[in-house]
Amino acid sequence: MENEAFIRLGIFLGLFLVLAAVEALAPRRVRTQTRRRRWVTNWAFTVANTVLLRALAVALPLLAVGAAVDANAQGWGLFNLLDLPLWIEIFAAILILDLAIWAQHLITHKVPLLWRLHRVHHADVDMDVTTAIRFHPVEIGLSMLLKIGVVYLLGPAAIAVILFEIILNGTAMFNHANIRLPLWLDAIVRRVLVTPDMHRVHHSVHRHEHDSNYGFALSIWDRMFGTYIAQPAAGHDEMQVGLEWQDNRPSQLGWSMSLPFTRK
Template sequence: MSDDLLIRLLVFLGLFVLLAIAERLLPRRKLRWSRPRRWLTNWGFSLLNTLTLRLVAVALPLLAIGAALDAQSRGWGLFNQIQLPDWLGLILAVLVMDFAIWLQHLVTHKVPLLWRLHRVHHADPDLDVTTAIRFHPVEIALSMGLKVGLVYALGAPPLAVLIFEILLNATALFTHSNIRLPIALDRIMRLALVTPDMHRVHHSVHRDEHDSNYGFALSIWDRTLGTYVAQPREGHDKMTIGLAWQDKRPTRLGWSFLLPFGRK
């Protein structure tokens, strides 16, 4: 587990490059805003978030995988109290953590203070693979704190946490990517998994549409809990991405960073 950071970084970078190439070859929508400017802003957020997690690690030395190792050594958490086959514990832990992220995502839309932070992500006026890394640093810090608490409560196996972290990053990149999948393939995939077309609905300017399709990896939570919307009412080509008051300001890093603190 000592190489978990390198493993996650290599998977992230490799998948990012592949999806960025795929977006060029098979774009789903024509992007309306300057790609270099948006990418500079979104990567700027990624850098700020990396630095934020470094600071969080000072106050909270054990982040997700470290927390899993610590809980395992101390016998803390649900999965360390019950006897399950390793494979079953692995699957159940990943499922519970995926549901927890779905629930967290829903809450960020329903609690006004959290929505002020989360709307930085939704303010991106176009949707592509870099939107997956556009989150406000405060939201990232809060999310990590909740994740660490969940890992301790579950006593999730360290390998399950590693798999989940890789899955979370990979599915975020995939579902935000601007790639065109064959309609038949999309229809089959979304029976179990979130697809780019499914998640794009979540980035609609219409509130009823962006209050839907909260899933990151599995589509079953939205399908079974009444938050699933199959398609945007205006169609994928004509729908508007972002927020109702959208303009060019969210393409700027400084303006976007200050967005939660009193703007709009």
């Protein structure tokens, strides 16, 4: 537990560097904007979100992992009522938490107030590994509160929450990355995990396409609930990524931060 944050940070940075290098060497799509302009803004979101979560950790010490520790200490949650082997508990907890994040993602598209926050993520006119870290701080705060609530309901072992957070962050960077998987490999991987080609459909400028493929880690939920679209209608090379703002504004930090509070 003491080194949990450093382990997660190390894995995050290591995977980010690997995916960024692959993007540079073999990109899936041609960029429409310079990487430097977008990356400064997208990384600024991560800095702001980290500061917010650190502040929440002061006001509310029991973030997701801490909530698991507290739930176990108090005997709260489903898994504290069941006598399951640890590996089954971990597996079940990761599945349920991933489903909860899938449902949260779908809701952010359906509830207008939440969509105003989430469209900051979708406004990015290019899609690469930094798009995975481009979320408005208010959305990140709400997402953390949801995870805390789900963790208290489940009462999973802390290691299950740590593993889930690592998997969620890693797969989000992977499926936002501008990398090209061979079609045969993509077809195999997407049976279990969301691939870059699968998630790119979700970032289409067309509403009917970006209201699909909500998964971040596991691909089964979209197939199960009928929200799966295999490929974009225009093809991956010609499809337009982003929303109605197809200019430089989404790469500007001030504009992006204020987007949820604008009238349009």
